Amino acid sequence: MKGRHVELRIYGMVQGVGFRAATIRQAAALGISGYVRNMRDGSVRIEAEGDIDQLDSFIAWCTNGPDQARIDRIVTKQLPLKGYKGFFLR
Numbered sequence: 601m602k603g604r605h606v607e608l609r610i611y612g613m614v615q616g617v618g619f620r621a622a623t624i625r626q627a628a629a630l631g632i633s634g635y636v637r638n639m640r641d642g643s644v645r646i647e648a649e650g651d652i653d654q655l656d657s658f659i660a661w662c663t664n665g666p667d668q669a670r671i672d673r674i675v676t677k678q679l680p681l682k683g684y685k686g687f688f689l690r
Contacts, residue, residue, distance in 0.1 A: 604655060605679045608646040608662055609639075612672035619644055620689055622666035627687035630654045637690035649684050 610619075615638050623636045623646060632655065634648040648658055665671055 603649055603651050603681065605634075605647065605649045605681045606655065606659065607677045607679055608644075608648065608659065609675040610644045610646065610662060610665070610671060611642070611674070613668075613670040614644045614665065615642055617668035618666050619669050622669075623662070624687055624689065626661050627658060630658050632658050633684035633687055635684070635688050635690045647679070647682070647684070648687075649681060 620636045620638065623644075626632075627634065627636075627648065630650065632648050632650040634646065636644060636646045639645050646662065648655060650658065659674075659676065663671055663674060
């Protein structure tokens with residue numbers, strides 16, 4: 601399997617602003633696989649897999665998110681590929 605896998609933890613005003621739904625749409629548009637979920641600490645966690653260029657575009661989108669969101673900080677971690685099929689809400 602080619603490509604790479606990243607985990608993103610996104611902090612700021614990212615819950616209750618349509619962030620997860622917008623993330624799912626963006627991932628589908630770019631051919632990214634993985635998932636998005638709200639975390640108890642108010643952050644959003646994303647695991648994403650894809651071709652390097654597509655994943656770079658996805659991460660760039662995540663730095664701004666949808667219009668209603670405010671991104672304060674993103675923590676990115678490289679992980680081994682898991683072979684996700686599609687992008688979903690967890």
